[in-house]
Amino acid sequence: MRMSQLFATTLREVPAEAEIASHQLLLRAGMMRKAAGGIYVFLPLGLRVLHKIETIVREEMDRTGAQELLLPIVQPAELWQQTGRWDVYGEEMFRLQDRHGRSFCLGPTHEEIITWLVANEVQSYRQLPVVLYQIQNKYRDEIRPRFGPLRSREFIMKDAYSFDRDAAGLDENYRKMYEAYARIFTRCGLSFRPVEADSGAIGGKGSHEFMALADAGEAAIVYCDACGYAANVEQAECLPPEGDGEAEAQDAGQARAGEASEPGWRRVETPGQHTVEEVARFLHVQPRNLIKTMIYLADGQPVAVLVRGDHDVNEIKLGHVLDVRHVFLADAETTERVTGAPVGFAGPIGLAQPVPMWVDQAVMAMKEAVTGGNAKDTHLVGVDPTVHFPAGYKVADLRLAQPGDLCPRCRRGRLQAARGIEVGQVFKLGTKYSEALGAMYLDENGRSHPIIMGCYGIGVSRTMAAIIEQCHDEHGIAWPMTVAPYQVIVVPVNAAEAPQWEAATQVYGQLQAAGVEVVLDDRSERPGVKFKDADLMGFPLRVTIGPRGLKEGKAELRWRASGQEEAVPLDQVVSRVQQAIADELQRYTP
Numbered sequence: 322m323r324m325s326q327l328f329a330t331t332l333r334e335v336p337a338e339a340e341i342a343s344h345q346l347l348l349r350a351g352m353m354r355k356a357a358g359g360i361y362v363f364l365p366l367g368l369r370v371l372h373k374i375e376t377i378v379r380e381e382m383d384r385t386g387a388q389e390l391l392l393p394i395v396q397p398a399e400l401w402q403q404t405g406r407w408d409v410y411g412e413e414m415f416r417l418q419d420r421h422g423r424s425f426c427l428g429p430t431h432e433e434i435i436t437w438l439v440a441n442e443v444q445s446y447r448q449l450p451v452v453l454y455q456i457q458n459k460y461r462d463e464i465r466p467r468f469g470p471l472r473s474r475e476f477i478m479k480d481a482y483s484f485d486r487d488a489a490g491l492d493e494n495y496r497k498m499y500e501a502y503a504r505i506f507t508r509c510g511l512s513f514r515p516v517e518a519d520s521g522a523i524g525g526k527g528s529h530e531f532m533a534l535a536d537a538g539e540a541a542i543v544y545c546d547a548c549g550y551a552a553n554v555e556q557a558e559c560l561p562p563e564g565d566g567e568a569e570a571q572d573a574g575q576a577r578a579g580e581a582s583e584p585g586w587r588r589v590e591t592p593g594q595h596t597v598e599e600v601a602r603f604l605h606v607q608p609r610n611l612i613k614t615m616i617y618l619a620d621g622q623p624v625a626v627l628v629r630g631d632h633d634v635n636e637i638k639l640g641h642v643l644d645v646r647h648v649f650l651a652d653a654e655t656t657e658r659v660t661g662a663p664v665g666f667a668g669p670i671g672l673a674q675p676v677p678m679w680v681d682q683a684v685m686a687m688k689e690a691v692t693g694g695n696a697k698d699t700h701l702v703g704v705d706p707t708v709h710f711p712a713g714y715k716v717a718d719l720r721l722a723q724p725g726d727l728c729p730r731c732r733r734g735r736l737q738a739a740r741g742i743e744v745g746q747v748f749k750l751g752t753k754y755s756e757a758l759g760a761m762y763l764d765e766n767g768r769s770h771p772i773i774m775g776c777y778g779i780g781v782s783r784t785m786a787a788i789i790e791q792c793h794d795e796h797g798i799a800w801p802m803t804v805a806p807y808q809v810i811v812v813p814v815n816a817a818e819a820p821q822w823e824a825a826t827q828v829y830g831q832l833q834a835a836g837v838e839v840v841l842d843d844r845s846e847r848p849g850v851k852f853k854d855a856d857l858m859g860f861p862l863r864v865t866i867g868p869r870g871l872k873e874g875k876a877e878l879r880w881r882a883s884g885q886e887e888a889v890p891l892d893q894v895v896s897r898v899q900q901a902i903a904d905e906l907q908r909y910t911p
């Protein structure tokens with residue numbers, strides 16, 4: 322490819338709409354353009370990267386025995402109504418009607434239609450197991466599309482679905498997919514962690530997210546270096562404080578102090594002190610000595626939820642233990658009605674309206690605690706949960722894990738925090754969709770059973786953005802060799818000088834003949850401009866042909882990522898470049 326003909330215009334300025342590196346660089350390097358909010362054009366260079374990622378995905382899917390098909394983007398509403406998701410999806414679903422008034426959606430995902438397909442095609446256990454996948458556009462009308470391909474409204478996904486007759490079969494397919502995903506992201510050059518995840522709205526039990534580690538990531542994860550445990554912070558378990566040696570020692574110390582002073586709780590005035598920090602400072606205690614009481618609406622019904630002052634409620638865990646669909650922090654009016662006080666003074670003792678009370682397990686280990694007093698400018702001190710809480714409360718793990726927590730798995734390491742971009746997810750779906758859509762099989766005895774399903778997604782366009790988040794510097798993108806749009810760029814310093822031009826075109830032709838993916842910068846631009854563009858677009862290797870090197874019959878080979886340079890005799894450029902490509906590809910081989 323000649324640069325003068327390449328359909329790619331680079332931008333010197335950072336586009337105002339782009340907040341993070343991947344979004345900025347995809348626009349600046351001429352790989353992508355915005356068509357509408359969260360909807361993008363992929364230009365030739367960007368599309369080459371997407372195709373390379375797709376090729377890696379296909380090779381690894383095929384290696385597991387999965388078979389590729391292509392499902393429609395436009396899907397009939399009836400299938401979604403059968404699983405109940407036509408209503409659940411809400412505003413995020415793009416909906417349309419045909420000329421006869423029939424309703425359709427643009428597929429945000431494809432569980433319904435693939436299950437319908439398999440329900441029609443599979444009758445017998447002899448047809449199982451089967452794993453099907455596609456690489457297809459998906460549509461979600463995000464309320465706030467941002468970060469380019471990381472949160473867009475149209476995006477490319479690989480989605481696979483496994484169909485098994487029993488749980489052991491599902492486990493086996495899940496394991497195969499998990500391993501394929503690790504190979505895919507390794508080959509894409511990503512630094513990633515598989516983390517235990519909440520399976521959220523999609524249903525079913527058992528899920529891992531593959532997180533590309535990046536500060537720009539929207540997902541908060543915690544991990545333990547001692548044992549490798551990693552989890553989405555929404556999912557991470559918390560040990561009861563009994564398991565936490567540090568907390569135990571401190572709590573015991575407070576308990577002794579409490580016995581020595583005063584056995585019961587008492588009311589104190591805390592004028593104008595609302596937040597945990599304000600109250601703690603005012604009363605000369607630590608936030609960990611306070612109990613936060615929050616009124617939530619669980620499917621519309623108020624409940625009181627208690628966590629330690631330095632902890633936060635995990636609304637996903639809360640939703641699970643309450644077994645409800647929606648959990649929201651209550652509005653001020655509800656909180657005031659339940660507590661009989663303005664917001665900021667809720668407590669477990671003396672609520673105006675009795676409501677179910679859920680207490681995080683860490684609270685139960687507290688002594689001499691401070692709680693809200695259910696009256697304006699009032700708190701209670703000296704509260705001992707086991708003694709003073711009104712009867713009928715329930716205890717559970719309800720809080721968000723924090724950095725510094727003892728690892729729930731090995732109980733030796735301390736959790737650390739990181740941010741990640743979710744590039745893939747594997748789910749055990751079970752029979753939710755097969756039961757709703759009648760995907761059954763007959764066993765050896767002619768008995769009918771629902772097929773057991775798993776689903777497995779990879780964000781292809783998102784993976785491209787995640788790679789850039791990890792592989793860039795102030796000059797631009799530095800693609801891993803496995804996904805680079807072209808492997809090499811050949812740059813004559815001055816294309817108007819005949820010897821340079823001749824040497825450059827000769828090397829370019831030889832590399833092409835050797836099967837190397839190569840760009841020739843044949844433009845009459847200044848060398849600085851050409852080098853800047855090459856760095857911005859991120860070709861892994863650059864061959865520069867300039868007057869000084871030519872005198873010695875040499876070209877300069879430069880690695881984009883490391884900046885390493887090497888003078889190579891002209892007649893050895895092809896073999897040296899081939900060797901460098903092979904070495905780079907080897908780095909990303911699982």
Ligand SMILES: [Zn+2]
Pocket residue numbers: 545546547548549550728729730731732733734
């Ligand atoms: Zn651990």
